[in-house]
Amino acid sequence: MSRLNDTAARVPVVPRLHWPADEPPVARHRTFEADPGDVLLAALARATIDFLTGPERERLRACTAPRCVRYFVKSHGRQEWCRISCGNRARAARHYRRHHTPGRADGEGIDRTGDVTAT
Numbered sequence: 503m504s505r506l507n508d509t510a511a512r513v514p515v516v517p518r519l520h521w522p523a524d525e526p527p528v529a530r531h532r533t534f535e536a537d538p539g540d541v542l543l544a545a546l547a548r549a550t551i552d553f554l555t556g557p558e559r560e561r562l563r564a565c566t567a568p569r570c571v572r573y574f575v576k577s578h579g580r581q582e583w584c585r586i587s588c589g590n591r592a593r594a595a596r597h598y599r600r601h602h603t604p605g606r607a608d609g610e611g612i613d614r615t616g617d618v619t620a621t
């Protein structure tokens with residue numbers, strides 16, 4: 503955590519009000535002369551801090567698809583996967599397990615939780 507805070511503080515920023523005609527005001531952050539790599543790392547660290555301290559943190563999930571290591575922000579109630587292709591892969595793997603479990607020629611299988619399921 504101290505590394506994250508140190509990285510965020512590597513490049514100081516100053517908020518500047520930008521208020522174009524007929525548009526809502528926005529805050530833009532101005533950085534001072536700094537190494538472009540430091541500017542990028544500091545911006546990523548600040549965004550991480552904003553995310554972890556904001557309301558979206560409660561919706562952060564790890565994708566449960568096989569071989570996926572991504573995290574995502576859950577956008578609807580039953581979302582389990584980070585993207586459609588992960589959902590398709592997870593459903594295909596579940597189908598394969600149900601129908602290719604050794605010793606199960608009767609359509610029963612074992613799902614990823616270890617529960618026996620009937621098809």
Ligand SMILES: [Zn+2]
Nearest residue numbers: 565570584588
């Ligand atoms: Zn995924």
